[in-house]
Every structure is written in C-alpha cells, then in structure tokens.
Amino acid sequence: MKTQYDDIIHLPHHVSKTRPQMSMLDRAAQFSPFAALTGYEDAIQETGRLTDTKVEIGEEVREELDRKQQYLQDIIADRPEITITYFVPDERKAGGSYTSHTGSLKRIDYYERVFVLTDGTKIPLDEIADIESECFRGIL
Numbered sequence: 544m545k546t547q548y549d550d551i552i553h554l555p556h557h558v559s560k561t562r563p564q565m566s567m568l569d570r571a572a573q574f575s576p577f578a579a580l581t582g583y584e585d586a587i588q589e590t591g592r593l594t595d596t597k598v599e600i601g602e603e604v605r606e607e608l609d610r611k612q613q614y615l616q617d618i619i620a621d622r623p624e625i626t627i628t629y630f631v632p633d634e635r636k637a638g639g640s641y642t643s644h645t646g647s648l649k650r651i652d653y654y655e656r657v658f659v660l661t662d663g664t665k666i667p668l669d670e671i672a673d674i675e676s677e678c679f680r681g682i683l
Contacts, residue, residue: 589635594633594636594637594638594639594640595638595639595640595641596637596638597630597632597638597639597670598630598672600672608671608673608674611674611676611679612651612668612674614678614679614682615648615651615674615676615678616651618678619648619650619651621678622647622649622661623647623648623676623678624645624646624647624648625645625646625647625648625674625675625676625678626643626644626645626674626675627643627644627645627658627666627671627673627674627675628642628643628671628672628673628674628675629641629642629643629644629666629667629670629671629672630670630672631670632670641672644660644664644666646660646661646662646664647660647661647662648660648661649661651668652665656668656669658671
C-alpha cells in the first residue's frame with residue numbers, strides 16, 4: 544500500500560546547523576501542564592487548613608490558675624518543672640492551636656506578662672489554659 548509520505552519516511556532526522564539542540568529537560572517542560580492561576584493551589588490548601596478557636600476560660604479556672612501562679616512564684620528558686628498548655632494564635636488566619644510545653648520555670652515576668660522557662664521559651668500569661676506540675680500534688 545502506498546501513502547503520501549513514503550518518499551520522506553526513511554529520511555534521517557533533521558538537525559539544525561545554526562541553532563543549538565534543546566536539552567531533554569527543556570523539551571519536556573514545553574509539554575508540562577500550564578498553571579493559569581499561580582498560587583491558587585496554595586490558597587486552596589490554606590483555606591482547608593483547620594485551626595482551633597480560643598476557648599474563654601471560666602472564672603473558677605482563672606482563679607485556679609492564679610493560685611498555681613502564686614504558688615510557683617513562691618517556690619521559683621527551686622526551678623519547678625511545669626507543663627503549660629497554652630494557645631498559639633495562627634499567623635495567617637483566624638484561630639490557632641493549643642500546645643503544651645514542659646520545662647523548668649526560670650521566672651515570671653509581670654512587665655512583659657510571660658512565663659520564662661530555663662530553655663528560653665516565653666509563654667504569654669494571657670494565653671495559658673492550664674498549668675500542671677508535681678509540685679501541686681497535695682497542695683492545690
């Protein structure tokens with residue numbers, strides 16, 4: 544059977560003498576999908592990322608936290624080991640997350656309103672939801 548391309552089908556592939564040959568990577572990039580909306584995929588993922596809302600603690604819990612804080616201030620020279628659960632606001636959207644950090648208490652800075660731990664961590668007093676420690680057992 545004869546086709547219209549029989550006269551050129553067996554000719555060698557043409558290689559330009561004036562233009563450099565394209566690399567395989569650049570050649571493949573020509574056929575990659577085109578992203579018309581740059582950043583759209585990132586925006587979708589960011590919108591889908593879940594954050595918690597900050598829970599407003601009640602008066603009883605606030606009083607208990609105040610008692611624990613006062614007791615810690617009294618024994619601060621012993622560098623008590625504490626576990627603090629606190630709210631960390633999200634930098635990109637409304638809400639945030641609750642996290643816990645364990646360490647030895649170095650000082651309570653009432654001017655900056657933070658707990659300072661021996662590892663350098665600063666935890667804002669207003670974001671604290673709970674304080675746990677062995678030193679509270681049997682006392683509070």
